[in-house]
Amino acid sequence: MKKSKLLLLSTAFVALASAPLMAEDLVIGLATAQTGGLAPYDQPNLAGLQMKIEEINAAGGIAGKFPIKTIIKDTRSDSAQTAMVAQELVDAGAQLIITPCDADPSIAAGMITQGAGIPAISFCATTPTLPLAVGDYMFSNYPADNVQAAMLAAHAIEAGYKTAYILTSPDTAYTLKLPQYFGQVFAAKGGSILGEGTFTMGQQDFGAEVTKIAAMDPKPDVIMTSAYEPDFPAFVRQLRGAGVTTPILGSDGIDSPTTFGLGDLVEGVVFSTAGHATAGSPLEAFNAKWREKTGAAPDTIYIANGYDLGNIIEAAVTAADSLDPAAIREGIANLENLQGVTGPITYKGTNGMPLRSVSLVRIKAGDRDLVIQGQPDPADIPAP
Amino acid sequence: MDIFLQQLLNALSLGGTYALLALGLAVVFSIIGLINFAHGELMTVTGYAVCFALIWGLPFPLAVIAGLAVAMTAAFLMERVAFRPVRGASGTTLLLTSFAVSAILRVLFQNLISARPIPVAIPASLSGVVTIGPLHLGMIQLISIIVTLAMLLGLNLFLHRTMAGRAMRAAAEDFAVLRLMGLRANSVVATAFAISGLLAGVAGVLWVAQRGSVDPLMGALPVLKAFIAAIIGGLGSLSGAVAGGFLLGFIEVILQAYLPESLLPYRDAFAILLVIAVLLFRPQGLLARKTLVKL
Known part of the structure; x- marks a missing residue:
């Protein structure tokens, strides 16, 4: 046994x-x-x-x-x-x-x-x-926040923008740091940041913030934010509602069907994303x-x-x-x-x-229009 | 001055939404002593109903009506399935039950519908602006102020002029006596939930119109704000909930407008500090109700 x-x-x-x-x-x-x-x-x-x-x-x-x-x-x-x-x-x-x-x-x-x-x-x-x-x-x-920010800032300079306003939320590292990285690179390349506004994520109310932007004098050439759903649609709706037509730069968080469903409100918005399907x-x-x-x-x-x-x-x-x-x-x-x-x-x-390519996409008539695709100049990428 | 007036208008619009939400919580609390944390999920249900109604090709006004009907039905079902079996249990039991309902619904939305937000096609006419002198007001904000006032007026008439409304007010005073008068407890509670569902539905439509999408977790933040507003106003008091909603909206907008830039990230902390200050002076809330809730 x-x-x-x-x-x-x-x-x-x-x-x-x-x-x-x-x-x-x-x-x-x-x-x-x-x-x-x-x-x-x-x-x-x-x-x-x-x-x-x-x-x-x-x-x-x-x-x-x-x-x-x-x-x-x-x-x-x-x-x-x-x-x-x-x-x-x-x-x-x-x-x-x-x-x-x-x-x-x-x-x-x-x-x-x-x-x-x-x-x-x-x-x-x-x-x-x-x-x-x-x-x-x-x-x-x-692609990391600072890489996306460097691409967006290089584009902003190339587009001829001299002054920018950034809108951040301290609620996440993404919504706070990405616009700040953008500000760093934009300033280093000769642009100037006119101000930084904040919002609470999920609140959907930008009335007070938009009133401040509308009252700015001089107005910024461009507004950069990493706000995404539900904040971004609410922000852009209220901003355009207040008669502010300043161009907007966004980041990959807004790469969603909701953004493209906003029609005229988002016409011309440029945002960074992790990929763009070219032919x-x-x-x-x-x-x-x-x-x-x-x-x-x-x-x-x-x-x-x-x-x-x-x-x-x-x-x-x-x-x-x-x-x-x-x-x-x-x-x-x-x-x-x-x-x-x-x-x-x-x-x-x-x-x-990782080093990965970032695409900048412009919203045009509810569709994507590729602005540029690639990696930013390593010298532009701000230290984390 | 213009800017201050504009900010006041912004506060009115935000406060109105909070008032609608807080009222929804207060209607139920005043009768059965339950703070329904699944109130936010009623907004989400409304959003999905409007969204799918639009996808099926209904015109926007009909989709909104469908959304409101679904919200009322969902509130009614919530009461029948989850809250009736625990009616009269301790406040903690009721609270935990509502948390459970909320958590279960969110997981169901995430896994049966989609974890990703679904876009809702809001008509372009709702993106318009109304200009009054130097002031700008978005269409949605304007509608939310008007709808809030209409709902408040309507609810007031309902509570004072109809039998069901009077029964609800009596129930809030003393449920036991109401039952001794021969009124059915179940129908009074069901009415309260249906009204709460309608309020959640209206707030849900306004909320979704602003954001242009529905996602499974979208009810979490509004219900929290509603809870704070109802607490400032005095839990269980309907007029208190409205006052609390407007006060909270006012505090938030004014802080956002006039805090120096370096302190802006702490705006919510300042807002909550002010709420605590209000409660230090009026521990029962602004318009407290003296009667105890019994069932």
Whole structure:
């Protein structure tokens, strides 16, 4: 009796030991939001990533030998919950962790993953200080705030604007810092900032602020803000309502169908975004593929962005040729000029915020009109 | 001077929206002692109803009417399904129930409809401006001032001139005696919820017209403001809720207009400080109601 138990045990050990000889799964843990305030960003990114993972697995895994297995846990858009979920995913053996589309929960998760020596990539956090706050195992998957701001400021100077007014909200790093980075670059390039107004996110009331702008003398040549839904539509409606026709610059937060539904109100608004589907571009091909799969055109760039995260993972693991988390980190950190569907992606030489192309788009008759696409002059990018 | 008048007009418009919202909370609280934190979700439901009605091709006025009808029905259902079983329970139970209703609805919106905002095609005529002398007033702001005044007047007439209205006022005074008079508690409570739903619906339409989209979480902030307004006014007092709404709107606009630029990021902190100051002098709120809520 005892002998047979021993035999059974040793067989089990042999079976365990031989497991690595079979095809290995890359286990990706997703500590991202299906519910709460970040769900509008995390959900489309996840959908894009899952499409890429399905394609990889249908082809037998990354480089034909590493199929991907995902463990998805909802963080409810809460930082404490994100840290807890990250710990659960580390314990479950994840070799790579994906964190939400915002710096705060990503930092919370990063504290766990950095300590465990597992690379973490945020879906689309834009705060350039994110990797500095966590460490060398933290990456993001989106053009940083200061990069977008530098592109917008260069455009403002080129368009001949001399003075600007910025509208910020202290409620998030994005709505506060991006316009301030814009102000820094704009001033460094010879423009001057006439003032800075603030708003509370979600309040939808700009009456007092708009009255102040309307009373400004002299008026600014341009107004720059990173306000997005629901604040941006309310702001532009009330601003134009007060008879102010000053041009507006915005950032990627307003790249949504709501903005394009505002008609004449947003005519001529220029904003930065992570990708623009020019004829024959990889993004156009991706959009067509997405439409074929789901029956509807993608309503946000975040879907393509999530798909590109899949491209990054595929390239990094292929380069590492191993599922060791440290090797995967090396793989990501050394990626250079990876052709994603949103444009070229480079991590080599950065602190973890990728160099990616930014598109400036002008709204023209309810449609997109590309102003410029590319990366800003590195000398223009303000330090985080 | 012109600028000050313009800011006053801005305050009136914002205060009106807050007053509508606070009134919706107060109507229900005065009768069953429940602060309905799912009131914001009634606004969201209205927004989705208007949005889908437009997508199905209804003209805008009909879509608004559909939205209001859906809001009233949703409020009625909320009462029937969630709040009636706990009626008469402690205030904490009622409060937690309303939080639960709110959380469940938000997750359902996010996962059954869409986590992303859905655009609502607001007619261009609503983007217009009315100019009165040196003052500018957006169409939506103007409508919200008029609608708020009309709703206040209408509600006043309803409460004083109709049987159901009188029953509601009596219920707010003393529910037990009302029942002894042979009136059905359920129908009085249902009426209160329907009115609260209508107020949420009107506020919801105005809110959505301003932002041009509906998203699952859009009810969170308005209900918070309504709660603050109702507290300043004196919980349970209908005229207090209106006064509180206008006062809150006034405080917010004046601070935004006249705080120095370096202090502007702390505007909300100053606004809440002023609210606390009001409560220090009038702990029961501006127009407190003395009677206790019993059921």
